[in-house]
Amino acid sequence: xxxxxxxxxxxxxxxxxxxxxxxxxxxxxxxxxxxxxxxxxxxxxxxxxxxxxxxxxxxxxxxxxxxxxxxxxxxxxxxxxxxxxxxxxxxxxxxxxxxxxxxxxxxxxxxxxx
Amino acid sequence: xxxxxxxxxxxxxxxxxxxxxxxxxxxxxxxxxxxxxxxxxxxxxxxxxxxxxxxxxxxxxxxxxxxxxxxxxxxxxxxxxxxxxxxxxxxxxxxxxxxxxxxxxxxxxxxxxxx
Numbered sequence: 001x002x003x004x005x006x007x008x009x010x011x012x013x014x015x016x017x018x019x020x021x022x023x024x025x026x027x028x029x030x031x032x033x034x035x036x037x038x039x040x041x042x043x044x045x046x047x048x049x050x051x052x053x054x055x056x057x058x059x060x061x062x063x064x065x066x067x068x069x070x071x072x073x074x075x076x077x078x079x080x081x082x083x084x085x086x087x088x089x090x091x092x093x094x095x096x097x098x099x100x101x102x103x104x105x106x107x108x109x110x111x112x113x114x
Numbered sequence: 115x116x117x118x119x120x121x122x123x124x125x126x127x128x129x130x131x132x133x134x135x136x137x138x139x140x141x142x143x144x145x146x147x148x149x150x151x152x153x154x155x156x157x158x159x160x161x162x163x164x165x166x167x168x169x170x171x172x173x174x175x176x177x178x179x180x181x182x183x184x185x186x187x188x189x190x191x192x193x194x195x196x197x198x199x200x201x202x203x204x205x206x207x208x209x210x211x212x213x214x215x216x217x218x219x220x221x222x223x224x225x226x227x228x229x
Binding site: 033035041042043045048088090092095097099100101102103104105106107109 | 145147149154155156157159162164170172204206208210217218219220221222223
């Protein structure tokens with residue numbers, strides 16, 4: 001079964017602290033995505049990770065990919081209130097017929113407070 | 115500008131009525147997807163397509179139908195067989211290439227409510 005698991009599902013952080021969100025997936029994949037969603041809005045692309053060992057950084061967010069462990073992480077450095085949102089990982093997988101499907105984790109709802 | 119457009123933004127459906135949600139992209143992407151999102155939940159895959167005139171059922175296809183007559187268009191019909199259609203519907207597109215611009219983009223979503 002094609003599964004993508006994120007943890008934690010809820011994260012309450014103090015401003016200035018660091019934390020990591022984890023994304024595990026069940027089968028080999030060519031691409032892994034991280035998205036941000038604000039309440040009532042669509043998804044905004046943050047990172048696309050294509051290969052083992054890939055690391056990308058944008059501001060206080062850094063994403064990495066370990067294809068051997070089937071694990072991606074999204075690290076938050078010195079959190080600020082503006083980072084409060086729901087973060088999703090998504091994995092590009094092949095189904096039984098060889099068709100690509102994009103499967104999402106359940107999301108991590110992040111709340112940053114003073 | 116290149117992008118993916120969903121319409122309408124809000125849609126109200128009466129009981130027993132079929133409605134169609136539009137999704138158009140001008141990114142020349144091969145793959146297109148439809149997702150359903152319930153409040154406070156993740157995205158569940160309804161249908162997906164890689165080429166014209168071909169599409170596959172996702173995890174929750176019952177009560178929905180799609181067509182892919184043109185590469186740039188992937189409309190979703192919510193039929194009367196879908197008993198609980200109230201949700202936020204998101205359309206996405208992506209390239210199947212492994213290099214270059216490989217992002218998967220989302221439309222702004224359609225919020226469907228049964229009245």
